Amino acid sequence: xxxxxxxxxxxxxxxxxxxxxxxxxxxxxxxxxxxxxxxxxxxxxxxxxxxxxxxxxxxxxxxxxxxxxxxxxxxxxxxxxxxxxxxxxxxxxxxxxxxxxxxxxxxxxxxxxxxxxxxxxxxxxxxxxxxxxxxxxxxxxxxxxxxxxxxxxx
Numbered sequence: 120x121x122x123x124x125x126x127x128x129x130x131x132x133x134x135x136x137x138x139x140x141x142x143x144x145x146x147x148x149x150x151x152x153x154x155x156x157x158x159x160x161x162x163x164x165x166x167x168x169x170x171x172x173x174x175x176x177x178x179x180x181x182x183x184x185x186x187x188x189x190x191x192x193x194x195x196x197x198x199x200x201x202x203x204x205x206x207x208x209x210x211x212x213x214x215x216x217x218x219x220x221x222x223x224x225x226x227x228x229x230x231x232x233x234x235x236x237x238x239x240x241x242x243x244x245x246x247x248x249x250x251x252x253x254x255x256x257x258x259x260x261x262x263x264x265x266x267x268x269x270x271x272x273x
Contacts, residue, residue, distance in 0.1 A: 132203040133184035137177045141185055141201070151204045157252050158199060158206050164262055165189060168271035169196065183209075194269050197261075207251045208261050212268055214242035220267050231260040 134141050134149060147155045165171050169191035176188045178198065186200035186209075197210040212220055212235075221244075224232055231250070238246030250261055 133182075134201050135181055135184040137181065140175065146185075146201050149203060150201050150206055153253075154202075154204060154206050157255070157258055160255070161199070161206075161208075161252075161258055161261070162189075164258075165196070165265070168262075168266070168273060169269070170272055191269055191272060196265050196269060202251070205251055205253065207249055209247060209249050210261065210264055210268065211241060211247050212238075212245050212264065214245045216267050217242075217244035217246075220264070223263070223267070227260050227263065228256055230257065231264075 134146075141149070150158065162171070162173070172190045172192075174188045174190075175185065176198070177183075177185055178188065183198075183200055186198045188198050189196045195211075197208050200207045200209060220235065224235065227235070234248050234250055235246075238248050240246045248264070250257065252258055252261065
């Protein structure tokens with residue numbers, strides 16, 4: 120699948136019913152096979168680098184919906200939200216990590232650079248990125264972002 124402007128502009132419908140915790144099968148059906156493959160690849164890569172824990176959560180209120188919270192020991196890494204036909208990774212880059220990311224910015228995909236430039240600001244230079252993932256290259260950039268946030272344990 121090739122990324123296109125239509126994919127960028129559309130946010131998929133999310134699992135927004137807090138009273139109905141989805142099963143793994145429901146999540147897989149909801150995000151579809153391409154999204155599921157990216158989610159599995161993402162999680163396997165994180166497991167290779169961190170002592171990974173995953174929790175099914177409903178954070179931030181009703182507009183975000185259900186997602187997985189990924190952590191290394193007690194350090195939060197990111198959230199992955201389930202969308203109809205896709206996943207969105209939400210990651211916070213703190214003020215301390217922002218300079219390192221800015222130094223490496225040229226090594227990221229144009230889409231990743233654009234998302235960073237248009238991030239939701241937080242702290243002194245940091246911010247939140249909401250990255251709707253369609254391609255493996257985008258997944259690789261997200262792994263690089265997480266590595267800036269938290270140095271891999273292995």
